[in-house]
Amino acid sequence: MTDDMEGLWSVGTAQYFLTTVLLMVGLYGIVARQHLLRKLMAMNILQVAVIVFFIALSAKSGATVPVVIEDGLEINVASYVNPLPHALMLTAIVVSVSTTGVALALLIRIRRRYGTLSETMLLAKLRE
Amino acid sequence: MKLAFGSPALDAAxxxxxxxxxxxxxxxxxxxxxxxxxxxxxxxxxAACIILVRLVRGRAGGWMLAPERALAFACAGLGIFIGVGLLGPIFGGNFLDYSALPLLLEAPKARAAGSMAIEIGVAVTVTGVLSLIFDALVEARDDG
Amino acid sequence: MFRLSLVPLVVLGALLMTAAGGLPPVGDPESPAATHVSPRYISRGPEETGATNLVTGVLADYRSYDTLGETAVICAAGLACWLILGARWREDGGAQ
Known part of the structure; x- marks a missing residue:
């Protein structure tokens, strides 16, 4: 758990850069795509970027998953990753599923009412 | 609305x-x-199990968690959560303080039992809500 | 037109990339996130909450009020989903 893991995690800030790229992909999709369903998918990508960022914050070199396996009274803090971001992101994932469900329901209603999900066509129909 | 991919292989699996x-x-x-x-x-x-049966066998499979009942499940889970939390103040502790529960257990065991009850409540809520969302999205028609 | 949105995005991305240099490196055991409350969760979690899975201990015990809010949000999301799509069924006079 020591040498290999350290090699895996000693990437410095590369994970932050990759997370930023993921965030930019999501933001670009939300801003630039015309189809509302694609905007929703881009929003999910953005949520994944935030989740990956939090999980990257929780990592510690040479640490293992936050399930205590040793029986002794003394627990070495440095040998377990930070459990707090994991707990927060666990709820965030389920909430993102729920919000995606609500968003899909809203999209179905919009499509029923206006017959389209394209933003420009929706705006044109709203102006009529 | 029929949404069943019923085939013998899928059914058996x-x-x-x-x-x-x-x-x-x-x-x-x-x-x-x-x-x-x-x-x-x-x-x-x-919830994935319920949705799997729902996809393979459709509504006739008898595994349909009707939306009203799924909503009742969701609210029951939330009620379990709040109820267990309110047991704390009733027995002289703080809200969601499981160590105050009269369980005749040591403090960590009582806290573990209380958080177990809360986890069960959360599981019931998530099951109900996910199957509710799935049913609502599947039942939606595009003809209006 | 929509391509113009690339410009602020690139600026924002450059800002974030620059800011990422100021964050502690990934895996740093001395980072602020790992030294504030999390040592207490790790060192005293099992004896205080009775859960050897620290994530469950944090989720269901230390921060159960937070989890209560999340559960309420999920419940509300299910209710909203059903109401948004269910109104149509009731208009039909009991199709569902």
Whole structure:
């Protein structure tokens, strides 16, 4: 758990850069795509970027998953990753599923009412 | 609306997998204190099982969790959560303070029992809400 | 037109990339996130909450009020989903 893991995690800030790229992909999709369903998918990508960022914050070199396996009274803090971001992101994932469900329901209603999900066509129909 | 991909192979596979999925979901909920798992994950697994049967056999499979009943499940889970939390003030502790529960247990065991009850409530809520969302999205028609 | 949105995005991305240099490196055991409350969760979690899975201990015990809010949000999301799509069924006079 020591040498290999350290090699895996000693990437410095590369994970932050990759997370930023993921965030930019999501933001670009939300801003630039015309189809509302694609905007929703881009929003999910953005949520994944935030989740990956939090999980990257929780990592510690040479640490293992936050399930205590040793029986002794003394627990070495440095040998377990930070459990707090994991707990927060666990709820965030389920909430993102729920919000995606609500968003899909809203999209179905919009499509029923206006017959389209394209933003420009929706705006044109709203102006009529 | 029919949304059943019923074929003999799918039917047999889903029949084979369903009990194991349900049992694994319950295991993940109940064993969440000592291994990776918990209410959210177990609830999602149980909801996936319900959705699998719903996809393969359709509504006729008898596994349809009607929207009203799924909503009742969701609210019941939230009620379990709040009820267990309110037991704390009733027995002289703080809100959601499980160590005040009269369980005749040591403090960590009582807290573990209280958080187990809360995890079960969360699992019931997640199961109900996920199957409710699935049913609502599937039942929606595009003809209006 | 929509391509113009690339410009602020690139600026924002450059800002974030620059800011990422100020964050502690990934895996740093001495980072602020790992030294504030999390040592207490790790060192005293099992004896205080009775859960050897620290994530469950944090989720269901230390921060159960947070989890209560999340559960309420999920419940509300299910209710909203059903109401948004269910109104149509009731208009039909009991199709569902």
């Amino acid at each position: 889903s029949r084979l997998m369903t009990p194991f999925m349900l049992m694994f979901g319950a295991y993940v909920v109940v064993h969440g204190h000592d291994s990776p798992g918990g209410g959210f994950q177990g609830g999602v697994i149980i």
